[in-house]
Amino acid sequence: MEGKAVQQEKENINHAELLISCPEKPGIISTVSNFLVEHNANIIQFDQHTTDPHAGMFFMRIEFDLKDFDSSYGKLEDNLHTMARDYSMDWQLTSKKKKKRMAIFVSKEGHCLKELIWRWKSGEIPVDIPMVISNHPDLKEEVEGHGIPYYHIPLSSHTKAEAEEKQLELLKGKVDFIALARYMQILSPDFVSKFSNQIINIHHSFLPAFIGANPYARAFNRGVKLIGATAHYVTDDLDEGPIIEQDVQRVSHRYTAEDLKIAGRHVEKQVLAKAVSWHAENKVLVHGNKTIVFT
Amino acid sequence: MEGKAVQQEKENINHAELLISCPEKPGIISTVSNFLVEHNANIIQFDQHTTDPHAGMFFMRIEFDLKDFDSSYGKLEDNLHTMARDYSMDWQLTSKKKKKRMAIFVSKEGHCLKELIWRWKSGEIPVDIPMVISNHPDLKEEVEGHGIPYYHIPLSSHTKAEAEEKQLELLKGKVDFIALARYMQILSPDFVSKFSNQIINIHHSFLPAFIGANPYARAFNRGVKLIGATAHYVTDDLDEGPIIEQDVQRVSHRYTAEDLKIAGRHVEKQVLAKAVSWHAENKVLVHGNKTIVFT
Amino acid sequence: MEGKAVQQEKENINHAELLISCPEKPGIISTVSNFLVEHNANIIQFDQHTTDPHAGMFFMRIEFDLKDFDSSYGKLEDNLHTMARDYSMDWQLTSKKKKKRMAIFVSKEGHCLKELIWRWKSGEIPVDIPMVISNHPDLKEEVEGHGIPYYHIPLSSHTKAEAEEKQLELLKGKVDFIALARYMQILSPDFVSKFSNQIINIHHSFLPAFIGANPYARAFNRGVKLIGATAHYVTDDLDEGPIIEQDVQRVSHRYTAEDLKIAGRHVEKQVLAKAVSWHAENKVLVHGNKTIVFT
Amino acid sequence: MEGKAVQQEKENINHAELLISCPEKPGIISTVSNFLVEHNANIIQFDQHTTDPHAGMFFMRIEFDLKDFDSSYGKLEDNLHTMARDYSMDWQLTSKKKKKRMAIFVSKEGHCLKELIWRWKSGEIPVDIPMVISNHPDLKEEVEGHGIPYYHIPLSSHTKAEAEEKQLELLKGKVDFIALARYMQILSPDFVSKFSNQIINIHHSFLPAFIGANPYARAFNRGVKLIGATAHYVTDDLDEGPIIEQDVQRVSHRYTAEDLKIAGRHVEKQVLAKAVSWHAENKVLVHGNKTIVFT
Incomplete structure (x- = not known):
């Protein structure tokens, strides 16, 4: 619930x-x-x-x-x-007197970020949000408009280690868990180990189908009749961590690859928001690579 | 579950x-x-x-x-x-050593009856079925083919009291609860009082929409975009008893009233079967006009 | 789609x-x-x-x-x-060169308004939004932050006729259709007649169940297992106009009346947004009290 | 529809x-x-x-x-x-005067077979069923009870070619398409080539997740929150043919691997029945590895 x-x-x-x-x-x-x-x-x-x-x-x-x-x-x-x-x-x-503190990581696409912020403001996700961190400047104004500090940490394949160091410095002592709200970067094992079962990612497919990049393009090519989204804890194995929540939406031959992407955004944002609120309310326990969710 | x-x-x-x-x-x-x-x-x-x-x-x-x-x-x-x-x-x-004993009441349409029998045979609904009672002879062969006694008790508005007496005699001491698998007769308050919260009906609409007769025709006329089915305990107020389970199916302007009826059958049978198995497994508690279902 | x-x-x-x-x-x-x-x-x-x-x-x-x-x-x-x-x-x-012009009417609750604005900004709802009209000042800042004029027209039972006159003056020649994004006032027949089949309302129940006020409280009291939302064209008969789209969400005995309201918001916003985009893309035809939706 | x-x-x-x-x-x-x-x-x-x-x-x-x-x-x-x-x-x-002729292939589990037969008898699937072919004798009585010839053709890894020859002989000139209703054998490329896009299989997972054997066990191990079923045309690539229909059902940590299998049966039978009726009504066109379904 x-x-x-x-x-x-x-x-x-x-x-x-x-x-x-x-x-x-x-x-x-x-x-x-x-x-x-x-x-x-x-x-x-x-x-x-x-x-x-x-x-x-x-x-x-x-x-x-x-x-x-x-x-x-x-x-x-x-x-x-x-x-x-x-x-x-x-x-x-x-x-309950002490809310969890959640950082949001985001890249360019803002739909998941906005859903989290909206549910946070309406009291549905009981957290504090001390910061948003992004490898792009695009959503700075939006985020700061809600009174949340926005840190733009650019990142290339050469500067990833350095960027993560900066991120960890910002997070240190200020954050209990992280929501990856369409953050299009893979975190290093070292980073992940510092937030074990405390990083929630939204993957834009019905896992374990379409692990990895471009799931909507691959869903289009496979001709699936439902597309999905999966919220899971991040581990070192890409898109293989414990699944918290999944949902799907019906599509048809009329959908282009671009249409799948657009329609999928609404599933993604709902699935991530549910997983994040359950985590915030201490409703999720991890057992091996699976979750028990007491909703 | x-x-x-x-x-x-x-x-x-x-x-x-x-x-x-x-x-x-x-x-x-x-x-x-x-x-x-x-x-x-x-x-x-x-x-x-x-x-x-x-x-x-x-x-x-x-x-x-x-x-x-x-x-x-x-x-x-x-x-x-x-x-x-x-x-x-x-x-x-x-x-668990003592299974509940379920009677099935049915009229002419067999889809709900067949689903119950199939799930009973496959072990999904843990009951004994000592009898099927019907106001029509149509499903006699089908039922007896599964080794279940079939009692045909015809019924008109004039003979209802008499028919119920016969039914009660058959049920007496042999049955714990009753599944109305599209039984198109209204039971008398007297009958209902003898099986309080032990009669499960399937209504072919998403209650409280379309209480009473011909819900699919009325759904067609209203132009709904989803049709539904509701399993509930029978009380003296028609279609007003505690709801156990509901589900819906998407439809469109292409569906005729007859199409709604056909498509609805598949929702009806699934919803009734779920409600019956939860009742059989003692997962349903009634509180006033509502249910607590521990699935 | x-x-x-x-x-x-x-x-x-x-x-x-x-x-x-x-x-x-x-x-x-x-x-x-x-x-x-x-x-x-x-x-x-x-x-x-x-x-x-x-x-x-x-x-x-x-x-x-x-x-x-x-x-x-x-x-x-x-x-x-x-x-x-x-x-x-x-x-x-x-x-396609000429987009439809949509006015949004809203009261205090912003979730439907925000979803429409977000989908408009992301290009999913192809309209111009010349104005938002509200009987409350609450959402003024939010709306104006997106560069959309916000007109606060207070309204009591005594001033309704006057308020509608002001609204019609603002709308005149500037707007093709109206989305009622949880606008908690009933429009007069005169107003409705000026925008025949051009006013889309979101009702917070699965119509025709729970017509009228407080549908979530009544859904709670009835003990339903699914809650719903319905987008429909406004006619003079309250909540009886042609249905464009409906959807539901599963709930359980654990939900309080307040929980139903909170969970229902996410269905409402999705259902209204779909109906509005279909209307904007000329995918909806009205036939009597029903719609043909070519998605 | x-x-x-x-x-x-x-x-x-x-x-x-x-x-x-x-x-x-x-x-x-x-x-x-x-x-x-x-x-x-x-x-x-x-x-x-x-x-x-x-x-x-x-x-x-x-x-x-x-x-x-x-x-x-x-x-x-x-x-x-x-x-x-x-x-x-x-x-x-x-x-329409000439119905398609459908053979059903089945192994031991009867739920999909029974759903097809039930929908055929109720007029929902407009086909003739000249035969059921099985590598096991288990469902013989059930099938013959409906007046349909049942051919038991045992099959081991050594006798597969021979068995397929017998099957083809039975089918020759008598059958337009084949429904694999949980037939647990892989057909040879030669067999498939004789019924190109005329063999419909039900796979008990949400493809492309869990291609191949034991999808429920693997779904259990992965900890998915939805299980699914996929009806597709059979090609030489295992579980890679054009998808006709898919659906899912919500599950939770409470489901054992066996529970997933049981719950999945109801999705399987519905998905296969839909795909078969669309094929029977000439509503499915194949384009490369995808389908256009005009429902």
Whole structure:
């Protein structure tokens, strides 16, 4: 679901979210829910998934309210460490009071960027946007008009390492995750490793079809009857990272390659915006090369 | 999701499902999960929903495995009564060992009936089908060919009460719920009251548009660009019962009223089949005039 | 199809579109195509529809290129009058050189307005936008930032007639059609009559379900599993005019009434934008209370 | 559109369909429509497509009624040869009086077969079905129950050539096209060449993703959020032939590989049935490795 964020924000300032991944073990739901009860947490939403109830991995997402939030939250966080150790849990606790900080990377095409900004302004994507970084100056005015700093870092094959260094410097300590809103450059493994499962890309095809460059031209040549878009976390393997969301749109023999590109923009922007809001709301867990999305 | 039933059946003969509805109360997830742990139940799937975390209604569905099923199940069931009383819970416990028994009501058009039978034979709808009842003889051979008894009970406006009496006699003690697979008769309030939230109808429109007779003709006259189908529980208000599932299909000015009817059949059969399998798998809870569907 | 406009504009400055409605008559395709051949027109795209091949109404849309456009177009237009008289044709001939002029009416919510402006700027909706008219000042800055004049005409139940007079004065001679981009006022029959089949409204439900006010609240109360949006021409009967386009989005029991409203915005903006671009490209013909859309 | 066939059959026994492919040439619509007028044909439906209006290929499909059908049809067919030669046309003229004859090839899984048979019996797919051929005996009873001959031709890697010989002998002169309804064998180039663009396969993925074996297992491993099915003409390149129709269904992390397979069956059967009915109604033209589908 999209947009949940809006009214939650209004209603719940004592709100937090807990994500847990661990090996499956009997009684784990009981253990965690008891832990929350003991800390005066009231569960608002509880989701779980197991890859195999007898010997698999277990994933959990809990939204809860906390009485006396300011005094209780720290204690709850401290005690989580102990429980997590006993159960070999990976966990992430997030207070709604602190929004995630998202950088947007973009090249020349602005449709995905604009959709993200619009949903951010309307409260649908609960993030702060400390900066937009681009290898082109084209969208500077648009972005700055919304009060967001725009950094133009030109980039050629020779200057890529240098450009990434500048980018990392800007991002350092200021950004939790990155949305690649049609950023037409491949990030280096070094860059990616610094934001593991924290970079969301929109690929303009229904992956794994048409990995790589020019997917619409190739879709046109193949004569597909649906075109698609895929939002995924970036890994070192091009367009092979964990898929967060996909969608398609029907096309016909009447569409030229250019028409596919135009029609596809509307799928791209919706798919990226959904993936980004789910990530911002801590609804996505990564397991190997796949995602669990608790919508 | 459809079809989950198939492999679960194979894998889990110690499997049970618990549905709970009750007023929201802090700690309820903890209470129920502790209860299950104490009875040696291992939770496979846990879903919950609350209409308002502070003062609403709480809904829960738990699939679990039980060690020493035959000796433990009875005890667990007994103790549920106590917990349920303390928490004002409505609950329903179902063992996978005992399939629900579904009667199918049909008139002349067989597409929904055939889809249900096909999914039943392929294991997707985990029910027994003790009988098909029809006001017409047309589908007798088809149904009996699958080894299902077919009862032809003719029905006119004058003989409706009498016909329903016969139907009820046939159903008595043999059937848990009824699928109206394009049964073109309105059931009496008396009949409906005997199967409260246990009669699933498929209406051939996107409710609440086109309530009542001839929805495709009216959709044609209105010039809609999508036609739909709605599966809902039957109540005394025609086509106003809790909606379980809906879907649509795109149409255009090229479709005649007859074309709409033909195209609509494929939506109808899919929507009814989904609703029926969710009901059979205890995935649907009713709250007032709405449903919570844990898919 | 959306977006066709973009490359057509680039490629075809000798381009025109002919729409014809008339009683069905044998040989009509032959007659019209011969007429075009005689005037040195080269057909690019030809679509037709008949409500009944023997006694119905016939609808045709032809895109064509014209050699020596400037000298030929006038003659072709003149001679159309003669042919149209002989065949009782309603027709409309449009040169691509002259874009339609669209006014946008809006109240406070900007999502549909922004989508229209974005698609206009990216070349997907081939119109001029001489003005935006609103009963609120909220979107003034946004609109003027794109270089479009914004007229704020406040409106209460007492001042409606007066406000419409002001609106009509602004529109007079400057506008071909109007897009109501979530304009939350009902236009008077007098106003509507001045723009017959030239006012496109977006209704935030899947018509004919939830005609009138607060469709999302009513969808929430009915417990629907899909929400929708409908773009239609405005007539004197509220939400009863010819439907141009509809679409839906899946929702679940998790959606609050507010969530439905938020999720619905994305359907609304896409549906309105499609309808507006089809109207702008002369792809929509009206027949009684229905549309023929040649996409 | 599906299902158009039903009432057309009832209404139009003087009905024929003409498909034309040729190099683009000015005046071609005029030429063909004049030709039909001269032969007393009344056009019911006219569709055209051009890959490039100035130098591309032109495709046309015309449905028409013919007065004095029995005496006129032969003459019209004769004269088509002359026109076709002058315009380098490939063409195909089909009288509705003569249905296409379709063989169905199937292995063990019956869902696609059953959908085809059901739509055939309900009049949606206007064909004769002279035979079903299978490399397994499993569906024999089912098929023969519908009065269709079932030929079981076992097949191993060693006996493939021999088996295909038997198949071809059975098909010879009795069949116009073949539907592979989950036939899990690869046909030899020799076999394919005998039914060029007359063999329709259903592939259980959204091509070109997951070409080849076990697409659902691979979709599961990739973690896609939509699964799909593709109906295409068979060529010598595995799963690379012209696509006729595709569709998708949303899935989630909850689906096991087996669940994907089960859910996918419903997409497969719908997609294959649509493609087959369009082919049966002469709505599909092939151009290189792509299709033009006039729905």
